[in-house]
Amino acid sequence: MTTERLPLLMLPGLLCDPVAWAATAALLPQYDCRVPAWGALDTIGAMADHVLASTSEPHFALAGHSMGGRVALEVVRRAPQRVTHLALLDTGYQALPEGEAAEKERSGRAALLARAREAGMRAMGQVWATGMVHPDQIGTPLFDAILDMIERSHPDQFAAQIHALLGRPDATSLLGEVHCPTLVLCGRQDTWSPLARHEVMAGLMPNAVLSVVEDSGHMSPMERAQDVADAMQAWLARPLSPTFSSQARPA
Template sequence: MSQTDPFQPAGQPAPSTAPLPALLLLPGLLCDQAVWAAQSVALASLARCVVPDYGMSDSIEAMARLALQAAPAPRFALAGHSMGGRVALEIMRLAPERVERLALLDTGYQPLPDGSAAEHERAQRYALLATARGHGMRAMGEAWALGMVHPTRLADRLPGDVFEEILAMIERKSPDIFAAQIQALLARPDATPVLGGIACPTLVACGRQDTWSPLARHVQMADRIPGARLAVVEESGHMATMERPVAVSGLLADWLAAPGA
């Protein structure tokens, strides 16, 4: 004899007990769970969110392999911000069959340029590392992070604001981790060949005022990925997930709800 659940209204379907899909959120250079904190909360009813730690990994491939180990399911949605976007593209090279959908935010896909541009980037990164070793991670962040946010966010430096949260996140890392991640970025692979083979639903998003990973680069990237959707986050610099959390969470919720490949 069957019994009726007294808490379930007659004629209504029982709530689904299927597990939520998995969402792997990849942080960027010197970032941790804080860079995805708002999205982890906003998307909690839609996906099981996991933010991996790269430890002392000193290559994009090593970071990708660690992230794959941290994935909470055999198949998952994958979003990467900044350096995390490069890690996401490396996952697409290593294990594309595991990725159900892909989001690339404020990131890039090209390798270190040749000639003087490479030397300039190398010198800039090592100068920041010298500051971190000589004066501490927060002092380095005070100089480095100025160009990472929309200019209006620098007018009022108050406890708990976005810029202070970014500095606190940087301060939680060590100069040795910084050195390892610099090495990974200077040896970053060329992901151009990966883009054309991406076959899952893909979102490419960028802050309108991102000067670190400018919008033009994201237009090129979206053009190379079959069927990719390009979205612009208004009034935001490079740290869009923290600067415009509601807008970014909305983009990701729509991306999660879009039909699969």
């Protein structure tokens, strides 16, 4: 009798698709890796509902990168009994700040959207993605793959996802209630979601382990797939909570 593989839901970030997770997923063949698509969904809550509605299994492991990490936390808020393991990569947990910081974020995102509508998604990506990777990755085939991924999206999808991020819920109060084995991972050179934020986040979670990926920016699952997969292997090997049945155990 064969044992079914544990579903591992890999939630993508802003303007990301399965390619963002592909290299890491290929190194985790013993898990049933799945990457949802956000389509025109424009709130973090709607994205979380989509994840739950599209997953028939009662239990699954959950990993979210960047915006996907915020969606993962919202999935846990809605259905903690279904999540065996949680991984949060290069992400955040706080709502949009108030005052000048909020206006700076709104205007920055609006400028990128305007460029996408006027010059095309790839031209916008040339500006945006430069700050999303380790400096050594700029101009490499990996950087081109990121631009290709951005170009596969439409400005209307970009607008929907910006709307979701600007309206993101605050998960601060949730962190202390997450008791499943948790991985908090960040690229050392991530300037978009810096390491200091992940150190605080891991410290607020009772069963979290912090992993720092060296020589990586924000796109760690693409930039350092082997290091990310190694950290995820160790995370997925951690014992399940007694809440979950033996049927949810990894193969």
